[in-house]
Amino acid sequence: MDSLALILEAFDPVAERSLLDIGCGSGTLARALAARGATVTGIDPNPAAVAAARHAVPTGRFAVAGAEALPFASASFDGAIVLNALHHVPDAPAALAEAARIVRPGAAILVIEPLAEGSYFTALRLIEDEITVRRAAQAALAAAIAAGRFACQRDITFARRESFASVDEFLRRVLAVDPARAEAVRDRRAQIEAILSDVAESDPERGFALVQPLRAQVLRNRP
Template sequence: MDTLSLVLDAFAPIAGRRLLDVGCGPGAMAAALAGHGAWMTGIDPGAAAIAAARDRAPNCTFEAGSAESLPFADGSFDGAVILNALHHVPDPRAALGEAARVVVPGGRIVVVEPLAEGSFFVALRPVEDETAIRAAAQAAIADAIAAGRFRCLSDTTFVRRETFADRDAFLERVAAVDPARRIAIRDNAGAIATAFAAAIERDANGRCGLSQPLRAHVLVAVREPA
């Protein structure tokens, strides 16, 4: 399983659906879904990410903004995706509530989040230790389901494996997600090198492999009776 296949399955048939990509980053997923016929809108707080997304997918709409206060009317979208982004939101509960607000009744929300485990996480930790924020995102999802605000259609864990030519390529990848990480990369070079060397698995071509377990929830918001 991979993230794109999971999202396509969740929204099948996807052609013609109006979808919101919350925390869209440079627009890779929005572009992929648009390629399958979805009408995509992406939102991200980073101006550089939005500029990159507009260059990558000029047929999509991208806006700068916060997941905790989406600039869209109620029921604007057929569904929403939040991919590897909820743990970066200061208030993940508010972000889930906003995603529920802007989708139509019965619309699905796909949330894919990295877990605080796996070799990719081990290599990343000296750059940025996301243990607490990843746990907070999972807690927000679990609490929303337990409180009856969402019905969970599926809860799946799968592994994303990435390969890199070397440590520098890995560091460029993680810095692209958050340029502020370049400070830690500069200041913690020794610890980063040690963690990376311990975490990697080299393939037959000598490339460095890292694995990241991802947990995917497909949710439907439960609205109170009028």
């Protein structure tokens, strides 16, 4: 099981669906969806990421915006995806409310979030400790479901295993997500190497591997 497989299953058939990628980054997911015939719109608060997404997906529509205030009319999408992004949003409850607003009644919102556990998370904590924001994202999801804003159609936890040929490759991956981590990477290089030595799994083909558990929830917007 992986994130893309879950997304394709949740929105099957993807072709011709109008989907919003909330926190689209440089457009990796948007490109995969567009290649399968979806009409893709993406938002991200980072202008450089949005520019990269526009280049990657010329047929898509992209905007610089935060998830708490989406610049779209209510009930204008067939579904929304929040992939590894909710914990980066300063106001997760507001972001979930906006996602509910912009999808059509009964449409799905798929949220996939990394949990505060696993060897990848352990290694990342030396660079950026996300334990508080990851737990806050899970709490916001639980509160929205408990309040009846959504019906949770599916709730699954799975593991993403990523292999790296070197410490430098791992650090490039970490910095691609957030270049602001550069100072921590530089100052804590020796500690990072020590942690990786302790928690990483051996990968005979590449070098080492890290595991990150993720939780995926398919939410149905209330009619």
